[in-house]
Amino acid sequence: MASNGSHQTTTKPPPSPSPLRNSKFFQSNMRILVTGGAGFIGSHLVDKLMENEKNEVIVADNYFTGSKENLRKWIGHPRFELMRHDVTETLLVEVDRIYHLACPASPIFYKHNPVKTIKTNVIGTLNMLGLAKRVGARILLTSTSEVYGDPLVHPQPEDYWGNVNPIGVRSCYDEGKRVAETLMFDYHRQHGIEIRIARIFNTYGPRMNIDDGRVVSNFIAQALRGEPLTVQKPGTQTRSFCYVSDMVDGLIRLMEGGHTGPINIGNPGEFTMIELAETVKELVSPDVEIKMVENTPDDPRQRKPDITKAKELLKWEPKVTLREGLPLMEEDFRSRLGVAKKK
Numbered sequence: 001m002a003s004n005g006s007h008q009t010t011t012k013p014p015p016s017p018s019p020l021r022n023s024k025f026f027q028s029n030m031r032i033l034v035t036g037g038a039g040f041i042g043s044h045l046v047d048k049l050m051e052n053e054k055n056e057v058i059v060a061d062n063y064f065t066g067s068k069e070n071l072r073k074w075i076g077h078p079r080f081e082l083m084r085h086d087v088t089e090t091l092l093v094e095v096d097r098i099y100h101l102a103c104p105a106s107p108i109f110y111k112h113n114p115v116k117t118i119k120t121n122v123i124g125t126l127n128m129l130g131l132a133k134r135v136g137a138r139i140l141l142t143s144t145s146e147v148y149g150d151p152l153v154h155p156q157p158e159d160y161w162g163n164v165n166p167i168g169v170r171s172c173y174d175e176g177k178r179v180a181e182t183l184m185f186d187y188h189r190q191h192g193i194e195i196r197i198a199r200i201f202n203t204y205g206p207r208m209n210i211d212d213g214r215v216v217s218n219f220i221a222q223a224l225r226g227e228p229l230t231v232q233k234p235g236t237q238t239r240s241f242c243y244v245s246d247m248v249d250g251l252i253r254l255m256e257g258g259h260t261g262p263i264n265i266g267n268p269g270e271f272t273m274i275e276l277a278e279t280v281k282e283l284v285s286p287d288v289e290i291k292m293v294e295n296t297p298d299d300p301r302q303r304k305p306d307i308t309k310a311k312e313l314l315k316w317e318p319k320v321t322l323r324e325g326l327p328l329m330e331e332d333f334r335s336r337l338g339v340a341k342k343k
């Protein structure tokens with residue numbers, strides 16, 4: 001009988017998700033949530049995770065920039081589930097790992113509805129951290145090299161704090177990702193959540209949206225349509241391009257390794273936009289014109305990852321060069337645009 005109305009505290013752990021988990025017939029798979037899994041990087045990550053028969057994969061995506069088409073081969077598979085879900089709303093699922101990718105990544109899409117972009121980065125990441133806390137999952141955030149802004153240190157190591165405009169048209173994305181990183185570390189310190197942060201540098205490959213607006217997809221689509229390649233001024237700005245299979249390998253190593261990050265994942269091969277246009281022209285369509293056009297505000301002038309940490313801590317480095325990766329992407333764009341290669 002309760003003595004004098006004082007509350008008794010219980011130290012019993014919360015019940016397991018289902019008593020079936022304790023059954024000797026239960027096969028304990030790794031259950032993995034991929035937010036943004038219908039997008040470009042997300043769908044390649046899903047392909048890789050599904051190769052392991054011990055993995056069950058759940059994708060949550062609102063299809064803003066992603067599509068079911070990217071996951072077509074897995075729909076109906078017993079270890080795969082796809083749900084239409086916006087990460088700015090809470091989600092209750094029992095999972096062991098969360099790859100949190102949901103966020104539009106191309107500047108034209110993230111600037112389309114900047115308030116929604118920042119909500120996705122902030123509220124979406126809070127929701128996923130809340131989920132990780134509730135179910136004890138490990139969570140990986142796909143942050144970005146944009147946290148370095150228009151960098152004054154080159155190449156960029158992880159301990160560089162960046163040069164970011166907090167009120168510019170890109171801020172919904174780069175400041176959004178910076179807050180997302182802060183939230184990850186605060187949940188880690190305050191609640192002991194297991195976190196991983198990848199700072200991804202420009203990644204390209206098959207399945208990018210044809211009219212995605214990012215530079216590699218723009219140039220390949222333009223070359224195949226016989227349109228001028230639009231180099232935004234001054235054209236001397238640089239980027240370092242990582243092929244998507246290398247990126248997925250790096251993300252899985254980071255998730256399964258013992259380091260929180262942030263860790264840069266990218267290919268240190270650095271090119272000006274004029275060099276990129278010339279390479280696409282040479283490889284895809286030698287007759288195409290290269291045209292200089294106006295740029296957008298706050299475009300970073302140079303970007304190249306320092307990947308010392310990834311090499312040391314993850315034993316990771318990219319394998320696919322730009323000249324090897326571009327033809328793989330060209331092949332995919334040719335088949336989607338219905339443009340055959342001239343013999």
Ligand SMILES: NC(=O)c1ccc[n+]([C@@H]2O[C@H](COP(=O)([O-])OP(=O)(O)OC[C@H]3O[C@@H](n4cnc5c(N)ncnc54)[C@H](O)[C@@H]3O)[C@@H](O)[C@H]2O)c1
Binds near residue numbers: 060145
């Ligand atoms: N590709 C790159 O070069 C690059 C570089 C740095 C960081 N990243 C990060 O990697 C992640 C994936 O990028 P990507 O290139 O595959 O982009 P993407 O646009 O192809 O994929 C993003 C996915 O997130 C979904 N999404 C967007 N908002 C959502 C929301 N509120 N709720 C649920 N789903 C939502 C989209 O529908 C899409 O499927 C992003 O977080 C991006 O910031 C990408």
Ligand SMILES: O=C(O)[C@H]1O[C@H](OP(=O)(O)OP(=O)(O)OC[C@H]2O[C@@H](n3ccc(=O)[nH]c3=O)[C@H](O)[C@@H]2O)[C@H](O)[C@@H](O)[C@@H]1O
Binds near residue numbers: 202218295
């Ligand atoms: O890797 C990153 O960290 C970030 O990089 C990109 O942002 P950005 O580098 O600006 O990507 P693009 O839009 O592909 O632009 C790259 C460069 O190409 C130029 N560009 C773009 C498009 C075009 O048609 N022509 C052109 O010259 C831009 O001016 C810019 O200098 C991504 O879109 C972000 O999601 C990502 O987080």
